[in-house]
Amino acid sequence: MSNHHNNGARASETEQMAQSQYLKVFVQRDYSEGTVVKFQTRFPPELEGKLDRQIFEGTITRLNSYFAEAEKATCSTYCEGCLACLTAYFIYICKETHYEKCLKKVSKFIAEQNERMYEPRGLKLTDPSMRGLRVLEISCLDRPPNV
Amino acid sequence: MTQGKITRKWEAFPGQNRFYCNGRLMTAPHSGVFLLTVFLITGTSALFFIFDCKYLAENVTVAIPIIGAVLFIFTMSSLLRTSLTDPGIIPRATNEEANYVEKQIEVTNSANSPTYRPPPRTKEVLVKGQTIKLKYCFTCKIFRPPRASHCSLCDNCVDRFDHHCPWVGNCVGRRNYRFFYMFIVSLAFLAVFIFACAIAHLILISKEDSRQFLDAVKESPPSIIVALICFFSVWSILGLAGFHTYLTTSNQTTNEDIKGSFTSKRGQESFNPYSQGNVCSNCFHILCGPLTPSLIDRRGLLTESYMAELARPITTEPVLPMKPYPIQNMNGPTHITMNANEMPGIYRQTTETTESNAGSVTHLVSSEQPLAIASTVHQMSLAQQQQYKSQPSLNLGRAHHAHHHHYHNVTSSSASAAGGSSPPPPPRVHKSQSLADNLNSEDLHLDAVVLGQQNKFVGSSRLDNDMTVQDRENSLLSANRLRLLQDTTMIESALDLDSLDDSSLGTNSQNGLMKVMV
Numbered sequence: 001m002s003n004h005h006n007n008g009a010r011a012s013e014t015e016q017m018a019q020s021q022y023l024k025v026f027v028q029r030d031y032s033e034g035t036v037v038k039f040q041t042r043f044p045p046e047l048e049g050k051l052d053r054q055i056f057e058g059t060i061t062r063l064n065s066y067f068a069e070a071e072k073a074t075c076s077t078y079c080e081g082c083l084a085c086l087t088a089y090f091i092y093i094c095k096e097t098h099y100e101k102c103l104k105k106v107s108k109f110i111a112e113q114n115e116r117m118y119e120p121r122g123l124k125l126t127d128p129s130m131r132g133l134r135v136l137e138i139s140c141l142d143r144p145p146n147v
Numbered sequence: 148m149t150q151g152k153i154t155r156k157w158e159a160f161p162g163q164n165r166f167y168c169n170g171r172l173m174t175a176p177h178s179g180v181f182l183l184t185v186f187l188i189t190g191t192s193a194l195f196f197i198f199d200c201k202y203l204a205e206n207v208t209v210a211i212p213i214i215g216a217v218l219f220i221f222t223m224s225s226l227l228r229t230s231l232t233d234p235g236i237i238p239r240a241t242n243e244e245a246n247y248v249e250k251q252i253e254v255t256n257s258a259n260s261p262t263y264r265p266p267p268r269t270k271e272v273l274v275k276g277q278t279i280k281l282k283y284c285f286t287c288k289i290f291r292p293p294r295a296s297h298c299s300l301c302d303n304c305v306d307r308f309d310h311h312c313p314w315v316g317n318c319v320g321r322r323n324y325r326f327f328y329m330f331i332v333s334l335a336f337l338a339v340f341i342f343a344c345a346i347a348h349l350i351l352i353s354k355e356d357s358r359q360f361l362d363a364v365k366e367s368p369p370s371i372i373v374a375l376i377c378f379f380s381v382w383s384i385l386g387l388a389g390f391h392t393y394l395t396t397s398n399q400t401t402n403e404d405i406k407g408s409f410t411s412k413r414g415q416e417s418f419n420p421y422s423q424g425n426v427c428s429n430c431f432h433i434l435c436g437p438l439t440p441s442l443i444d445r446r447g448l449l450t451e452s453y454m455a456e457l458a459r460p461i462t463t464e465p466v467l468p469m470k471p472y473p474i475q476n477m478n479g480p481t482h483i484t485m486n487a488n489e490m491p492g493i494y495r496q497t498t499e500t501t502e503s504n505a506g507s508v509t510h511l512v513s514s515e516q517p518l519a520i521a522s523t524v525h526q527m528s529l530a531q532q533q534q535y536k537s538q539p540s541l542n543l544g545r546a547h548h549a550h551h552h553h554y555h556n557v558t559s560s561s562a563s564a565a566g567g568s569s570p571p572p573p574p575r576v577h578k579s580q581s582l583a584d585n586l587n588s589e590d591l592h593l594d595a596v597v598l599g600q601q602n603k604f605v606g607s608s609r610l611d612n613d614m615t616v617q618d619r620e621n622s623l624l625s626a627n628r629l630r631l632l633q634d635t636t637m638i639e640s641a642l643d644l645d646s647l648d649d650s651s652l653g654t655n656s657q658n659g660l661m662k663v664m665v
Contacts, residue, residue: 031272081435088224099437132238132442
């Protein structure tokens with residue numbers, strides 16, 4: 001890294017080291033059904049021995065079902081969209097959308113899973129909406145990086 | 148640098164977007180054309196409401212101004228929503244994610260798969276049986292999701308990228324396509340409506356008094372202006388509305404349509420894997436379907452860990468060695484003081500060699516370390532002098548120039564002080580003489596100005612010098628740079644420290660110079 005001489009990054013450097021002191025695994029998106037948010041259920045080999053396959057798959061499936069619900073084309077979401085259009089989109093200023101509610105559910109679910117399943121095993125999930133819904137980040141809190 | 152001030156994430160956003168209202172609104176960098184759009188729409192509508200509506204409301208029906216107002220409000224609302232909201236920007240990858248992806252690429256390389264070639268910056272995925280190529284984005288450090296594309300103007304990857312529209316001053320993507328489409332459609336309606344009303348107004352005037360149409364135009368000139376603007380703009384708007392209606396019904400983006408992503412070529416069956424199946428559900432899904440929330444947490448509080456997570460070249464790249472020196476120049480009197488503090492040592496070093504180019508270079512180098520402790524400057528310039536004497540004078544057009552300045556400076560100060568005695572040996576003597584005579588502020592001023600110029604030359608010849616300066620000096624220089632980079636206040640405190648070494652506590656240039664010369 002060439003930033004060791006740069007004092008601008010000095011403050012965050014220590015932080016950065018603290019951040020990358022453990023291994024992180026990234027579960028990628030599954031695009032087989034289009035652009036709906038769906039994560040791959042393939043078990044990452046890095047987590048072998050730390051986590052049961054069933055737990056991992058269960059988490060991912062639940063997560064995928066939340067996102068499927070968020071993007072499902074139901075009558076209520078269409079009505080919401082039409083209503084927004086009719087109000088010249090002013091409704092978005094004061095009303096939370098269906099998708100936002102679903103993302104809140106996802107955050108809650110992630111927090112709950114962390115508490116019950118992952119943190120006792122030295123793992124930690126990161127809310128996918130923090131990563132742009134691109135990846136699901138799993139940190140191994142007791143393993144150094146580059147293993 | 149000013150980390151204490153940054154509180155919200157939008158302030159550290161890596162793209163080119165501009166943010167307003169503390170991150171609530173965002174738009175693309177160049178919004179000139181967008182302002183033109185707003186001006187054209189509001190201007191034309193204002194003319195219409197002022198001059199045509201009154202007559203039509205009185206003579207035809209009150210519905211006309213009401214319909215016009217509703218259309219106008221809807222159009223402006225859609226326009227502002229399109230241009231001031233997040234088009235669906237995909238946040239950039241964190242350092243770790245980028246590294247992980249990089250590793251994955253290496254793995255696929257070693258697997259010797261025929262589809263992945265050495266720099267495999269594309270990845271193929273199957274979307275509903277259709278092979279889609281995902282390209283790696285070097286800026287965002289991600290494999291772009293299907294339908295996403297990188298906007299070079301905003302410097303972001305945008306999901307379901309349609310196009311970058313300068314007229315609305317933003318990218319059109321997944322999150323604002325519906326607003327954009329409704330804007331286009333409502334604008335087409337508005338333009339046709341205003342055009343029809345303006346023409347109707349003119350015709351009614353001419354009918355009323357059974358006059359010529361031209362007389363009616365003379366009576367109400369704004370109407371014809373409005374009609375002309377609408378007439379010329381309505382064709383492109385209608386065309387665009389039609390085109391986007393076609394895209395919406397087939398669930399394509401402009402980007403995909405232009406590239407012909409889903410047209411069957413070379414006998415290969417190709418279809419749009421994102422289509423919902425039929426025209427109606429495509430329209431509904433795009434225009435009224437669930438709206439993805441913005442994925443860039445613009446108003447979120449900026450934390451240290453967030454800063455660290457971002458792979459951002461702006462903060463991680465070291466600031467180039469050229470930079471600190473111009474900064475010094477801007478810094479005013481204190482800096483000049485600083486340089487002046489070191490001048491005696493420098494003069495001593497260079498007086499014997501002022502005639503040669505090597506000497507002037509030495510001078511430049513030694514004056515280039517304003518933050519170094521005085522004793523080390525002395526030693527270093529000795530070492531440098533030896534080095535530069537052996538250095539062939541290649542680039543010394545500039546240095547020669549500087550040398551002249553310097554020389555001129557010396558002679559003028561010595562002339563004014565000692566009445567034109569032969570140049571140098573210790574010019575320090577001259578200076579103390581001048582001080583003894585009387586402190587000539589003009590002379591000092593001249594000194595200061597020339598020093599500033601020298602500094603500039605130092606900045607420009609910096610690279611050449613850097614290559615040959617020894618390691619020890621390099622480390623000292625980088626330490627200096629570090630301190631320089633802190634921020635301006637830190638520079639000043641560093642200067643004060645150094646002036647202490649010269650037993651000078653002066654804060655303004657004259658004071659400093661006086662103490663040096665004694």
